[in-house]
Amino acid sequence: MLERLAGRVNADANLLRRGKHVTTTFLIAVDNADHIVRIEHGRIVSITPGPFITPNYSFALRAARDSWEKLWSPVPIPGYTDIFALVKKKLLRIEGDLHPFMSNLLYFKGVLAAAGHTQEAA
Amino acid sequence: MSPRFEPAIGRYLHLDLLGRPHRLYVEEAGQGVPLLCLHTAGSDGRQYRGLLNDERITRNYRVIVFDMPWHGKSSPPVGWENEDYRLTSRDYVRMILEVSAALGLDKPVVMGCSIGGRIVLHLAHEHPETFRAIIGLESSPKVDPYYDVSWLHRPDVHGGEVSAGIVSGLVAPTAPDDGRWETLWHYMQSGPGVFKGDLYFYMIDGDISDRLDHIDARRCPLYLLTGEYDYSCTTEGTLEVARRTGAQAVIMKDLGHFPMSENPEKFIAYLLPVLEEIRLGKKASAA
Numbered sequence: 001m002l003e004r005l006a007g008r009v010n011a012d013a014n015l016l017r018r019g020k021h022v023t024t025t026f027l028i029a030v031d032n033a034d035h036i037v038r039i040e041h042g043r044i045v046s047i048t049p050g051p052f053i054t055p056n057y058s059f060a061l062r063a064a065r066d067s068w069e070k071l072w073s074p075v076p077i078p079g080y081t082d083i084f085a086l087v088k089k090k091l092l093r094i095e096g097d098l099h100p101f102m103s104n105l106l107y108f109k110g111v112l113a114a115a116g117h118t119q120e121a122a
Numbered sequence: 123m124s125p126r127f128e129p130a131i132g133r134y135l136h137l138d139l140l141g142r143p144h145r146l147y148v149e150e151a152g153q154g155v156p157l158l159c160l161h162t163a164g165s166d167g168r169q170y171r172g173l174l175n176d177e178r179i180t181r182n183y184r185v186i187v188f189d190m191p192w193h194g195k196s197s198p199p200v201g202w203e204n205e206d207y208r209l210t211s212r213d214y215v216r217m218i219l220e221v222s223a224a225l226g227l228d229k230p231v232v233m234g235c236s237i238g239g240r241i242v243l244h245l246a247h248e249h250p251e252t253f254r255a256i257i258g259l260e261s262s263p264k265v266d267p268y269y270d271v272s273w274l275h276r277p278d279v280h281g282g283e284v285s286a287g288i289v290s291g292l293v294a295p296t297a298p299d300d301g302r303w304e305t306l307w308h309y310m311q312s313g314p315g316v317f318k319g320d321l322y323f324y325m326i327d328g329d330i331s332d333r334l335d336h337i338d339a340r341r342c343p344l345y346l347l348t349g350e351y352d353y354s355c356t357t358e359g360t361l362e363v364a365r366r367t368g369a370q371a372v373i374m375k376d377l378g379h380f381p382m383s384e385n386p387e388k389f390i391a392y393l394l395p396v397l398e399e400i401r402l403g404k405k406a407s408a409a
Contacts, residue, residue, distance in 0.1 A: 082291020105287025
């Protein structure tokens with residue numbers, strides 16, 4: 001699900017501008033599949049799939065594949081259009097040191113939205 | 123583009139509000155039935171500029187929008203630096219009644235969105251005789267906290283940017299970019315801790331679930347308009363209010379939590395028939 005995330009984020013000049021102060025490592029879990037995403041100055045420099053023995057990251061976003069697919073649906077589904085919508089439904093959990101996430105919230109929402117742009121060929 | 127002024131007039135109203143002197147910014151346009159508009163938490167009256175500029179509305183309605191104390195161009199009261207802002211149901215109801223009285227409004231229509239959509243339910247419960255009709259936008263009886271609101275006011279996080287980030291997903295994904303980003307800009311300009319202070323009403327003090335059955339839409343016409351993409355004030359919450367009060371409810375396609383600012387044109391298409399019904403109802407009763 002995350003194959004093209006780095007390419008899309010790194011090609012988005014506005015997103016890079018918004019995230020220019022973001023340097024952190026975070027974790028995205030799809031079901032039990034962990035991925036560690038390294039960001040430097042807003043640019044994704046690596047996405048490393050798990051499993052990990054001692055993963056080191058600032059914060060993690062964990063949800064079932066079905067929930068991520070609804071969030072990233074090319075046709076928006078009412079009630080599933082935002083990570084906080086999923087949090088409210090208890091379908092997504094944000095844990096760890098949330099400071100990098102909350103202090104750059106619009107940037108990280110942009111990063112996550114980039115994972116869902118599946119209609120680019122249209 | 124030729125320079126032009128919009129028809130709205132903005133003035134500062136001095137009044138005693140909640141027992142203290144206040145200076146409130148008030149905008150209005152149009153003539154006819156007074157339509158008092160209430161903005162959302164952590165934002166201000168600019169959200170209603172689409173209505174203030176729509177001649178289809180202003181030819182029959184005097185649209186009035188005030189920035190709540192601490193919001194927009196209204197000042198916080200003298201001494202604000204020594205207190206935490208926190209909105210309560212009691213103060214919010216009093217504020218609306220006192221502003222309406224100060225403006226000399228005779229049986230206005232009141233319309234509020236989000237926290238405004240909640241407080242109008244309190245008005246429908248406590249003061250139905252005061253209003254010609256009540257319109258709730260994104261009304262729900264309660265919203266349980268679903269994130270830690272302390273993130274909204276701390277020195278190591280930009281309050282405006284995190285507030286905009288929190289609410290960004292409440293804008294419908296189908297909203298035009300200009301409406302979306304203007305809506306977020308208002309949040310980015312909110313004063314420190316003001317959004318958080320409003321959410322005390324929204325998530326804690328303003329819960330009206332236990333009084334819904336005592337609201338009777340026959341005592342004051344009650345209309346509810348909610349965007350299909352609003353996951354905070356959910357469509358289910360709105361329909362529950364309608365079922366228990368007799369209100370008319372419409373779920374608005376392609377709209378989210380900020381219908382009047384995220385996509386004014388689409389919202390006004392839903393609002394016009396409601397305003398027309400209210401106006402004709404008034405005519406019918408006056409005849």
